[in-house]
Amino acid sequence: MSSFLVWSEEYATGVEMIDGDHQTLFMMVNALHDALERDGATDQLPHLFERLSDYVNGHFGREETLMRHCGYPELDAHIGKHDELEKALRKMLVEFSVDPTAFPTADLMDFLKNWLSNHVLKSDMDYVPFVNEHLASEA
């Protein structure tokens, strides 16, 4: 497994379900990266790409449910950011299926790496104190 995207404590939100999802996302992006580096990985690419896109959608749903449950005031803005990524991923998936050989895979990987690390480090960290405080008050 490559270390294209390395998980570290700075990414930890302290919410078990979210951290588990984020770690899975990092692993899936690394798997995609490894498949691209290997010769003849093109067969696996559509499958890995689609799996990642599905998992992202599921993760966003879980995160949004959690934020809604806690009454997070910036929920709509956060959902807006999720929608942007879902849209960008869908567009790339379509471009990829139209012509896999012309698809800019390096751009995709850069995009995923930047988006994931920025979103987790910045946007997600914005809800973390609020959500953790709410969850602690329920415990």
Ligand SMILES: [Fe+2]
């Ligand atoms: Fe998020």
